Amino acid sequence: LAKTTQPISMDSYEGQEVNITCSHNNIATNDYITWYQQFPSQGPRFIIQGYKTKVTNEVASLFIPADRKSSTLSLPRVSLSDTAVYYCLVGPMGNTGKLIFGQGTTLQVKP
C-alpha cells in the first residue's frame, strides 16, 4: 500500500491560493490519487481525483508530475470556510484494496 506524507498543518489568508503537497513514493500503477476535505464532526467530502497530469474542477486543481510520486492540491482564493483537514488518499478505486487515510493537513485560513 502506498504510504502518503503531507504537512501536518498550514496557515493561509483569505483570498490566497493554497497548495498542499502529498508525497507517495511507492504509488502503484493502478493507484489513483484522491483528495478529501473534512470539517469537524463531519464525514470526509470528496474534492478531486486524478491519475496523472492535471485535473481541474469547480473547487480545486490537482497537479501530478510524470513520476506520480507526489501530487499537489491547489485551492484558489481560499475563504474562511475552507478551514478544514485535507487528506491525500492513494489507492486503487473500485472494489478491491484498503483505502488508507493518512494524518491529513489541517489548513487554517485567517481573515
Added chain:
Amino acid sequence: DSGVTQTPKHLITATGQRVTLRCSPRSGDLSVYWYQQSLDQGLQFLIQYYNGEERAKGNILERFSAQQFPDLHSELNLSSLELGDSALYFCASSVGGLNNSPLHFGNGTRLTVT
C-alpha cells in the same frame, strides 16, 4: 448531502455492552466501507464490503463485526465495548467494481462508552 445515511447519530452506552451501527449507502453504490475516527488515531479503515461480500479488512478488532445485506445496507456490530472504543464511526459508499469512483461518506455515528 452525500446520500449516505448513518443511524443513530449518537449512541451512549456502558462498557461491556454491544451496539449496532447502521449504514444505508447511496443509491446504486455496491461498496460499503467502515472507518473509525478517534482523536488520537485519525481515520482508521476497518472493513469493506462489495455487493454483500467482504473485500478488504483493516484494523478491525475481533470484538467488531460487520455485514452487508442483500439490500446493500450494512451494519457494524461492536461488542464487549471498552472506553477506548469511543469514537466517530463513519460509513462510506462507492459504486465499486472496476469503476474508479470516489468514496462518499455519511456524517457518522458518535459512540460514547462510559
